[in-house]
Amino acid sequence: MLTVENLHVYYGAIHAIQGISFSVRQGEIVTLIGANGAGKSTILKTISGLLRPRGGKIILEGEEISTLAPHQIVARGISQVPEGRRVFPELSVMENLELGAYQRKGKEHMDELKRVFTLFPRLKERRNQRAGTLSGGEQQMLAIGRGLMAKPRLLLLDEPSMGLAPLLVKEIFSIIREINAAGTTILLVEQNANMALSIAQTGYVLETGEIALSGPAGELTRNEEVRKAYLGL
Amino acid sequence: MSQLLQQLVNGLSLGSIYALIALGYTMVYGIIRLINFAHGDIYMVGAFVGYFALRGGLPLPFAFFLAMIIPALFGLVIEFFAYRPLRNAPRIAALITAIGVSLFLENLGILVLSPDPRPFPQVLPDKSIISYGDVNVSLTQFLMIVITLALMVLLTLFVHYTKTGKAMRAVSQDREAAQLMGININRIISVTFVIGSALAGAAGVLVGLYIPRIEPLMGVMYGLKAFVAAVIGGIGIIPGAMLGGVLMGLAETLVTGFLASTWRDAIAFGLLILILLIKPSGIFGTSSRTKV
Ligand SMILES: Nc1ncnc2c1ncn2[C@@H]1O[C@H](COP(=O)(O)OP(=O)(O)OP(=O)(O)O)[C@@H](O)[C@H]1O
Numbered sequence: 058m059l060t061v062e063n064l065h066v067y068y069g070a071i072h073a074i075q076g077i078s079f080s081v082r083q084g085e086i087v088t089l090i091g092a093n094g095a096g097k098s099t100i101l102k103t104i105s106g107l108l109r110p111r112g113g114k115i116i117l118e119g120e121e122i123s124t125l126a127p128h129q130i131v132a133r134g135i136s137q138v139p140e141g142r143r144v145f146p147e148l149s150v151m152e153n154l155e156l157g158a159y160q161r162k163g164k165e166h167m168d169e170l171k172r173v174f175t176l177f178p179r180l181k182e183r184r185n186q187r188a189g190t191l192s193g194g195e196q197q198m199l200a201i202g203r204g205l206m207a208k209p210r211l212l213l214l215d216e217p218s219m220g221l222a223p224l225l226v227k228e229i230f231s232i233i234r235e236i237n238a239a240g241t242t243i244l245l246v247e248q249n250a251n252m253a254l255s256i257a258q259t260g261y262v263l264e265t266g267e268i269a270l271s272g273p274a275g276e277l278t279r280n281e282e283v284r285k286a287y288l289g290l
Numbered sequence: 291m292s293q294l295l296q297q298l299v300n301g302l303s304l305g306s307i308y309a310l311i312a313l314g315y316t317m318v319y320g321i322i323r324l325i326n327f328a329h330g331d332i333y334m335v336g337a338f339v340g341y342f343a344l345r346g347g348l349p350l351p352f353a354f355f356l357a358m359i360i361p362a363l364f365g366l367v368i369e370f371f372a373y374r375p376l377r378n379a380p381r382i383a384a385l386i387t388a389i390g391v392s393l394f395l396e397n398l399g400i401l402v403l404s405p406d407p408r409p410f411p412q413v414l415p416d417k418s419i420i421s422y423g424d425v426n427v428s429l430t431q432f433l434m435i436v437i438t439l440a441l442m443v444l445l446t447l448f449v450h451y452t453k454t455g456k457a458m459r460a461v462s463q464d465r466e467a468a469q470l471m472g473i474n475i476n477r478i479i480s481v482t483f484v485i486g487s488a489l490a491g492a493a494g495v496l497v498g499l500y501i502p503r504i505e506p507l508m509g510v511m512y513g514l515k516a517f518v519a520a521v522i523g524g525i526g527i528i529p530g531a532m533l534g535g536v537l538m539g540l541a542e543t544l545v546t547g548f549l550a551s552t553w554r555d556a557i558a559f560g561l562l563i564l565i566l567l568i569k570p571s572g573i574f575g576t577s578s579r580t581k582v
């Protein structure tokens with residue numbers, strides 16, 4: 058579905074992504090794991106069009122998308138739930154969700170709204186509350202819900218477990234699995250390698266802008282290096 | 291007492307002008323963090339469009355309409371050619387460009403229209419429609435206040451209840467996240483310039499009817515004061531611009547009415563210094579709301 062080929066991304070003179078290639082197949086959960094500063098967010102921002110690569114290709118179902126603007130990429134079915142949630146703090150929960158469906162016409166998004174409220178009943182209770190006043194966990198639910206409102210075919214998730222209590226992390230991950238089971242392909246970026254590998258089919262280990270290891274998630278979980286470096290075993 | 295009331299009426303009328311112009315400063319700042327120095331000159335364009343339309347014999351409502359549309363086009367074009375190419379440049383570059391655009395419009399005005407003030411066609415009968423003792427509200431003042439109020443209500447409804455309005459608020463709160471929602475930010479920025487410029491154009495005609503003299507440099511002082519009004523209310527915050535503008539108008543007329551008219555321009559900057567000392571983020575500003 059999505060193929061990234063030999064991607065190079067710079068911040069000024071900093072060579073943040075140094076020739077990365079990977080692919081995501083339809084229906085899969087693929088995870089990119091790596092330490093702080095490895096370049097995970099940079100990759101997602103580049104896929105979403107917020108950053109322009111200096112080299113390489115990003116191909117979505119045969120179409121090169123790395124030259125498109127962010128709104129055109131959303132139109133092609135890719136949504137991103139950014140790192141740190143980035144909900145619109147002064148807008149209500151409902152308005153945040155509506156903006157997630159910005160490109161959809163009229164009442165088309167009503168089905169998604171129902172679905173989001175089923176996945177996150179808490180959001181329904183708080184739909185008129187300002188997003189900035191939600192707790193961290195609720196904001197993460199809102200960020201995911203907002204991402205789903207676009208009815209994406211590919212959902213990019215940037216560290217959804219960040220700053221959440223273990224119980225909440227479990228809940229969020231089971232919801233991610235549910236979203237995937239309902240047909241949305243997922244590219245999941247995580248530092249919490251344990252959780253990420255437990256729900257993904259394929260994993261890539263990122264180290265300072267390059268892919269160090271890759272393979273089926275189960276194999277990575279058993280890999281000695283991964284166990285030492287990322288799973289704390 | 292009646293003198294005070296009369297000054298309040300006058301202050302409210304003048305304040306509507308400042309508020310209409312201040313809205314454009316604040317909306318543009320809210321969206322792209324740019325102080326659009328050319329905004330005062332857009333207001334001048336509005337006044338001249340109204341002038342020529344009325345001189346050409348168009349009825350007032352139509353002249354008013356044109357005086358909103360044409361400045362809106364100016365705003366659209368200026369944003370597209372002057373500011374858009376600098377979207378990712380350091381902010382100072384856009385700021386200097388804004389000063390350049392302002393000087394360009396002013397000098398173009400002087401060249402094409404001559405620097406001499408012109409009498410604005412007085413198409414409204416000079417009568418008061420509300421009289422209470424010695425207090426009079428002229429038809430012009432009444433229209434200024436009512437039209438300004440109506441435009442403010444429309445703007446507020448637009449920003450809160452339309453899809454584009456919500457997108458505007460989203461862009462001003464977090465541009466990157468807004469892009470991830472699929473919002474075409476260039477389009478939203480254009481809409482912001484169009485609305486802000488149209489409001490300034492409306493102010494231009496109202497001022498022409500009120501003060502009855504217009505000239506190519508009229509935007510300089512009004513623009514500056516409206517900008518101060520926006521800062522007083524809290525730059526980037528729409529109700530702040532409305533309140534700041536009205537306060538500015540009231541302060542100015544009260545000071546000229548009761549102290550001395552020579553203080554007229556000093557009051558704006560006195561207010562600015564005061565607010566910067568007491569609450570630098572403005573009346574409606576929250577200090578935590580440091581815009582990224
Ligand atoms: N705006 C920026 N300007 C300059 N350098 C940046 C910028 N953003 C990120 N970098 C650098 O690029 C590298 C990759 O950053 P990135 O944010 O992609 O890492 P990450 O893997 O997402 O880390 P984390 O797990 O902490 O979110 C880092 O070395 C970082 O310092």
Ligand SMILES: [Mg+2]
Pocket residue numbers: 097098099140215
């Ligand atoms: Mg990151």
